[in-house]
Amino acid sequence: METNYHVPVMLQACMDGLAIKPNGVYVDVTFGGGGHSREILKHLGKDGVLIAFDQDPDAQRNAIDDPRFRFVDQNFAFLKNNLRLLGFRTVDGILADLGVSSHQFNEPERGFSTRFESTLDMRMDKQSELTAAMVLNTYAEEQLHKIFGIYGEVKNARSLAKAVVTARVAQPINTLAEFKQAVAAHIPKGKENKYMAQVFQALRIEVNKEIEVLESFLEQSAEVLKPGGRLVVMSYHSLEDRPxxxxxxxxxxxxxxxxxxxxxxxxxxxxxxxxxVVADEAELLANSRSRSAKLRVGEKL
Structure with missing residues (x-):
């Protein structure tokens, strides 16, 4: 288990939100480094069950050796079917932490971060076909305009899309350096980091179909939670928080x-x-990732 994999955000607030019953069945649909999962297990008795989902092969290395723990190597878009395969039609609580783990940002070859020179990949699931480079090199200008504008909330989304489409005629855009070179004239001076973070967010959301996945997951959560069961979701930007x-x-x-x-x-x-629910002062100081986190809790009627 990697201790520096990912510091779990708002750990206590998540546990309070789940209101864990010792003999209940709980699901952590974004396992990652397993920080939230380990805490859930501490609250479960010997008959309790925790099912964790993660499609990232790196996350599987953090699987917990505990008879109450089951790991599902799948995207949480397939929540309901996988729970049925394991013999559970209903569960007592579901936790989703929608942030990209710090581990993924810190792995240069994954292409999630603007800090490292690498190929533009950004796939959470390495089995899937679509990469960020493919989006940049094959999508129509209008599609790119929409992605940058809606998913990245980029102010100059239209001219950015045009710059990408113009540049790729001369040579494909496959790496961070090639992308920066192609759009250099459109990056606002003094706001380079924030701008690139927004553009990267837009590409990552498109590559991993994050909004479609979230909407499908929310609908399934309503079907599989028992009456009185809790849904706890932590999101990091308004595109996720709104739905x-x-x-x-x-x-x-x-x-x-x-x-x-x-x-x-x-x-x-x-x-x-x-x-x-937002992070308190102490957590904001200790973990910068908690700054944009918003936690919402629903109880099944």
Whole structure:
């Protein structure tokens, strides 16, 4: 187990949100370094079960040697089917920490970080075909404009997309250096790091289909949680927080709550916390990744 793999964010708040029953069945859909999972196991009795999901081969090395622990080498988009394969139709609690682990950022060859020169990969699942380089070299200008604008909230998304499409005619954009060279004129002076982080976020979300995966996961969570079961989700930017907030409040990622014939709201969850929970001062000082974290908790009706 790598101790420096990833410092779990808002650990105590996550445990409070899950309200763990010692003999319950819990799911950590973003296992990573296993920090949250290890803490959940401390709260479980001998009959409790913890099921962890992670599609990253690096995360599998952190699997926990404990009879109560099961590891699923899959994306959490396949939550319901995999729980059924393990013999669980319903569970007592689900935890999702949607951040990219610091370990992934620190591995140059994964291409997640703007700090290292590397090929533009960004796949969480190394089996999947689509890489960031493929997005940059094959997507139409209009698609790139949309990705940079919506997923990265990049101000000059249109001219950035045009620069990419123009540059790749001369030579493909496969590495960080080639990308920076292609778009150098469009990177705002003095804001290089923030700008590149936004662009990289946009590419990572597209490569891993993160928004589609999240929406599918939220819908499945409502199906597999027992009444009184808890859904605890930690997100790091508004693109993730918005659907989570809406789903817990309204049972849908967008639009208004469905009502039955008598006007009663048809929604699967009650929000346990009215507002998102954020990290306290001590944690903000100790772990910079907690700065943008927002934690929301829903209880299944």
């Amino acid at each position: 989570v907030k809406n789903f817990i409040a309204k049972g849908k990622v967008r639009g208004e709550v469905d009502k039955d014939f008598y006007g009663n709201q048809q929604k699967p969850f009650n929000a346990v916390t009215r507002k998102a």
